Amino acid sequence: MKTYIVGGAVRDRLLGLPVVDRDYVVVGATPEQMVALGYQPVGKDFPVFLHPESHAEYALARTERKSGKGYKGFTVHAAPDVTLEQDLSRRDLTINAMAEDGDGNLIDPYGGQRDLAAKLFRHVSAAFAEDPVRILRLARFAARFTDFRVAEETRALMQQMVAAGEVDVLVPERVWQEIARGLMEAQPSRMFQALRDCGALARLFPEIDCLFGVPQPPAHHPEIDTGIHVMLVVDWAAAQGYSLPVRFAALTHDLGKGVTPPELWPKHHGHEAKSVERVRELCERVRVPADCRDLAVAVARDHGNVHRAQELRAATVIELLERVDAFRRPQRFTEFLQACECDFRGRPGYETRAYPAPAYLMQAFAVARAVDAGEVARATAPDKVREAVFRARAAAVEAWKLTL
Template sequence: MICGDAFPDPATAGLQAYVVGGAVRDALLGLPAGDRDWVVVGATPEDMVRRGFVPVGGDFPVFLHPATKEEYALARTERKSGRGYQGFTFYTGADVTLEQDLRRRDFTVNAMARTRAGELIDPLHGQADVRARIFRHVGEAFAEDPVRILRLARFMARFVDFAVADETMGLCRRMVEAGEADALVPERVWKEMSRGLMSARPSRMLDVLAGSQALARVMPELQAWGPAGADVDRAAAQDLSLPVRYALLCRRSGQREALGRRLRVPAECADHARLLPLLCDGLPRAGEAQGRLDLIERCDALRKPDRFTALLRAASVAGAAVDQTAWQHWVHAVRGIDAGAIAQACAADPARIKAALRQARLQALLA
């Protein structure tokens, strides 16, 4: 059950409120219940405030329930008023119906609602598309918001048994051809991409972006991503971190730094992407203590051993032969060298400190 109130709620008594969107879809799919989003019909912002709801919306009225803190949005319609995903005018009058609100949504499987009593409201046949495992756009208004291409790609990475309706993919291509994808800002692209990377099969996200021709517009540095997609899928199967998945995605691209700048990725992700190729290139030369030490130092493993361990796992996913236990032993041994004591011993000749420290670290690797 995603709806139904065990006890009367004075804040919502008499309120026409419906659970909408992903919570309804996921319940039909038998997935664990997550956050619920509510739509309210026939109310005004003043009505909601009088009931104790806390306004938090920016472009349109959204309120937090005074007890549950769940989001309640007033039913609204949208009208395109400019280019890109921000070019919309919203209307949230008390005369907006639930069906009008559902018709502004992206996909039929996200355009369903349930009453608090549990009754399904499905004017756009989303339940049939849930059963068929199809993402189908609600209407031609889909073309007004290029973020929906990114959302479709991200949903495909999460719902691995779903397909995209042919007409929906065709519409995405027309949107890209019309230049709508060019209005996407880096922060929004990264937000959707990072969520897709953390889904069950990230390569499906890239399939959609490539198939819709959006990849060349929003991430041209990844147009030769094919083999990297399999690496990222394996990382997802091992539940590896976002920085590791991003590094694997970028590993085969010669434009990692350009992609990072374009998407304004977090520093941790950029660092993993920069260091993974260094690690993979250095592993064949790590049979000798000197090669091992070079790699440990170049990857800054002494200061950040956990990151180095994550990079080793990424290298393993990418096909490198990595003895994780041995590397952890070596890093621990080198980190155990007392650099302060060596510096003190070389106080009379400071120029010897660097060479003496390296020699001590090499001896630790040979022990």
Template sequence: MHVYLVGGCVRDRLLARLTGRPQPSSDRDWVVVGATPEDMLARGYLPVGNDFPVFLHPKTHEEYALARTERKTAPGYHGFVFHAAPDVTLEEDLRRRDLTINAMALDDDGQLIDPYGGLDDLKARRLRHVSPAFEEDPVRILRAARFAARFPDFRVADETLALMRRMVDAGEVDALVPERIFSEISRGLTAEAPLRMLDELEACGLWARLYADIALTPSVRALVERLACDGASLDLRLLALTSGAETGDAALRFLKSVRAPASALGLAQTFWSLRDALFGMKTPEDAARVFEKIDVVRRRERAEALLLFCSRLAEIEGLPVRWTQDELSQLLDAWTSIDAGAVAKAQTDPRAIPEAVRAARREALLACAGRLENARAPRP
């Protein structure tokens, strides 16, 4: 029985040595060669794998998988039969992995096992498939694109991109399940250079095949990049992807198709239903109406996200705006500063309370807008 450290942890250790820059820590994954499930159970490991034998270490709770091979039996991500046995070698196990930089291992003595040239590809900043088995799993297209976003100075090897295109043309990507798509796209969108992921998904044809209604226009790309620089939330970055849709319905269909979280759907629904009003805020009265519709008192975070999004989109598309992002934040502060309870206590007729609260908020917003205008006025 031999145990090897494999995968992303090995890649990131080597990359840190090559670049002199620490890499985000990856979970440590282990491959066990020469053992059976019974051997693992006898040593106190806990079984967790349904499709193939994976175990948790009794103390560290890290994952230990028996070395395995796989055989394609049907289209899509689940169309595989796995074979795990003591005679499966480490090289055979590594051969089924996606990219060479993820197909390296370290033994107990820290010696590198690199049968497929992963270290050379790290040095060359190259994302290259390990073997023709890459073609059997469409998720690997998404992973290659996602790694391009994480490592923006790496390029997808020509032969790997050609393989990705063949997979798309053959319809293999049609079997992708939404949950796996979202898992990879969300990680790519929040990586260092999300545009690199979009570039690769367009280059291989996957985006056009699956999401023809969502155009990755120059404006969309610029917005994704700007929001990434802002450190914006995943929900905002997903909304940016849909900003090139022709209609709100198309945008929501896309988000639903990739199983985006409810928070992203809610943000998109609010944006598309109020799009014209958000970009049409020219007076304090306009802002008051939008604030009421967004319900900024109870949903301040969503309101700030929407206003940031609109500000960035207006900058990119050259749309005229009345207030800067900082000024909009001040207007939000004014609107939410009203003590609704105190206003309610001052009313003798309970039926007058809602309108009194609205009037107080409008008055505070108008006063703030006036101060902003005065601050803009040139001093004598």
């Protein structure tokens, strides 16, 4: 019985990155032996155990055989005679198929260290094609390791997988899990580029894929291409360290431009309402969590109003604040403004340009929130309270605007 550290921990140590999680593979043991040593079994699909003291995960060395469609269609074989090299051969990329023994010696049967030096994502074997989740994982790694590139033979294999319909059977929850993790990496646009290069983006997120090649007015969008703009926006959100809901809203704020008839290009009048509809459809299909969905809908609907905030009447400002639920959820209002600023900044030359709208709306919100709604309610008939509070807030904002 021998134990090895495998996968990402080995990769990150070689890259000089902090090692957060350590995965272990045990060779030459049976489940019964692991239990006898005090390990707690937790694996459903294959034998995984928790260490009795550290609670780290230890998996028995195993091989897999494709037995059906999708990422769950596998028959797993775990036995004492499975070697470390056999276990590593079923992993996705060579840079994730390395191991270390107890003395710190590197075991690298598939050239992972070489590909790390070359900054290359390369599949270990043809078994890569058996699990469509690996396309998403590679794309996520592209967003994390921003100076790596995909090996040509690996890209070709991914294209074959897409053509064979493998990504079409991915369950929505798993798609969202990988995309959400990729959005939280350093440069999310690289994830979507990797998916687009192999054709998977069109199958998984056609609403995003169709934005590429759609022009916008150059006066407001020097980058012109809507797809490029959205990638700049989501990368700006990542560079600011913003939350997942903000990054998702940045990604989806302009989906309506993908359905503008070409004869109307480069203008996209009314794209906000279309964007809301497309955001809702995407979120339903991929099972996007409510916090991400709700912020994305708000940003898709009202980012244009934020950009022209100083032109809005006081009553319109209050309507905007109510639509985004600012009075009950001020933190989400902050995230809403962050996502709108990402839209503004995601254009060449706009990175340092003055953008007073968020501060202006935040001040207007403070003025409106300072209105004593309880006092207004006590002086108003019950069926008129909502309207009276609205008028009082609008009047306060109007008075504040006169002081500017």
